[in-house]
Amino acid sequence: MTTLVRPGASPASLCEEQNRIMPKLKTRKTAAKRFKITATGKLMRRSTKLNHLMRKKSGGTKRHLIKGSELFKGDEKRISRMLGEGH
Numbered sequence: 001m002t003t004l005v006r007p008g009a010s011p012a013s014l015c016e017e018q019n020r021i022m023p024k025l026k027t028r029k030t031a032a033k034r035f036k037i038t039a040t041g042k043l044m045r046r047s048t049k050l051n052h053l054m055r056k057k058s059g060g061t062k063r064h065l066i067k068g069s070e071l072f073k074g075d076e077k078r079i080s081r082m083l084g085e086g087h
Contacts, residue, residue, distance in 0.1 A: 027084035035071065035079055043071035043079055 036044045047065040054062065071079060 025081065025084040027086060028082040031079060031082035035083065036068075037083070043076055044068045045071045 034046065038044055045068060047067070047069050049057075050062075050065050057065075
């Protein structure tokens with residue numbers, strides 16, 4: 001890991017600078033596969049009821065479910081933290 005060192009900086013001040021820098025948030029890949037962020041910043045999830053028993057559902061219902069739905073408000077903070085800074 002390379003660090004930027006100011007000329008004439010003491011080792012103690014260097015340690016203080018490193019402690020002030022926040023660590024990067026890593027993306028949890030399982031969350032990145034399941035959730036998407038829209039252009040307006042909303043978190044979208046996959047709809048339920050799309051795995052089986054599809055013959056008894058009408059075409060309109062299936063089209064509506066394929067679009068997905070917005071994530072619940074209570075989960076937004078936790079999931080956005082899982083997605084990290086790059087998303």
